[in-house]
Amino acid sequence: MSKLYIITGTSKGIGLELLKFLCGNCNREVLSVNRSKINFESPYSYEFIHDLSIPWDSKSFISVLEEIFSRSRFTEIRFVHNAGTLGKIDPTLKLGVQSLRETFEINFFSGISIYYDLLKFTNRLDLKLGSVFVSSGAASKAYEGWAEYCSSKAALDMWVRVAFEEQHDNSTFALFLPGVVDTSMQEIIRATSKKSFPKVGFFQHLLSEKKLASPYVVAKRLGEYLLLDKLERNLLYLKY
Numbered sequence: 134m135s136k137l138y139i140i141t142g143t144s145k146g147i148g149l150e151l152l153k154f155l156c157g158n159c160n161r162e163v164l165s166v167n168r169s170k171i172n173f174e175s176p177y178s179y180e181f182i183h184d185l186s187i188p189w190d191s192k193s194f195i196s197v198l199e200e201i202f203s204r205s206r207f208t209e210i211r212f213v214h215n216a217g218t219l220g221k222i223d224p225t226l227k228l229g230v231q232s233l234r235e236t237f238e239i240n241f242f243s244g245i246s247i248y249y250d251l252l253k254f255t256n257r258l259d260l261k262l263g264s265v266f267v268s269s270g271a272a273s274k275a276y277e278g279w280a281e282y283c284s285s286k287a288a289l290d291m292w293v294r295v296a297f298e299e300q301h302d303n304s305t306f307a308l309f310l311p312g313v314v315d316t317s318m319q320e321i322i323r324a325t326s327k328k329s330f331p332k333v334g335f336f337q338h339l340l341s342e343k344k345l346a347s348p349y350v351v352a353k354r355l356g357e358y359l360l361l362d363k364l365e366r367n368l369l370y371l372k373y
């Protein structure tokens with residue numbers, strides 16, 4: 134039974150390693166959603182270009198999906214909303230609504246919009262849909278300076294929890310907690326001033342103590358779950 138994988142944010146970090154694992158190592162067909170074209174050549178790789186900070190373009194996305202389905206037959210779509218941003222890092226009183234909206238668009242609304250397009254598409258063709266949303270410890274822990282990141286990840290986390298409780302037919306949900314991973318997101322965190330992010334020293338210490346997980350190892354954990362014949366019905370948190 135063949136599956137089409139759809140992953141947001143495969144230009145770097147966990148997303149790029151997941152693309153390399155599924156497409157490069159395991160010859161699975163992957164449609165990446167990125168804001169610009171990436172340098173990854175494979176006959177199994179497709180791309181949809183969209184900046185996720187602006188409202189989602191359902192019409193163009195569905196026509197790309199239809200084109201892919203006109204060439205290959207799939208029985209299931211597995212979707213991973215991995216793209217994410219820390220947004221603006223500063224005390225809440227210094228933040229404005231514009232930047233908060235953009236952060237929510239990337240971390241929350243884009244993933245949910247893609248999910249609803251896929252739900253309609255899979256229902257129409259009677260396919261299964263499995264979705265994994267990449268969450269964060271910041272969804273349930275408040276860090277000073279991270280109002281945008283914490284609140285947008287909390288929204289995503291709670292949306293998935295509600296959907297999960299409802300137990301929909303033909304549609305499974307999981308949240309993935311990657312831990313602290315050695316990607317550009319951590320570089321941004323470590324480069325933030327203590328004034329904007331008082332806990333910066335903790336994250337700098339994690340690097341000097343070699344406590345960061347490799348994006349390859351983390352992506353492999355997620356990739357192995359995505360390769361399962363049947364996704365577990367009762368999985369809420371998949372952790373690295």
Ligand SMILES: NC(=O)c1ccc[n+]([C@@H]2O[C@H](COP(=O)([O-])OP(=O)(O)OC[C@H]3O[C@@H](n4cnc5c(N)ncnc54)[C@H](OP(=O)(O)O)[C@@H]3O)[C@@H](O)[C@H]2O)c1
Nearest residue numbers: 142144146147168184185186215216217269313314316318
């Ligand atoms: N690294 C960690 O320690 C950690 C911990 C917990 C959770 N996470 C979560 O894991 C996921 C992956 O993070 P990562 O560490 O791999 O970060 P990363 O290396 O910074 O990669 C983030 C990905 O999201 C994409 N993205 C960001 N803004 C976008 C936009 N406007 N439109 C389209 N794509 C956009 C980036 O694309 P561009 O190249 O175009 O920017 C990139 O592909 C995120 O959801 C993050 O919140 C990470």
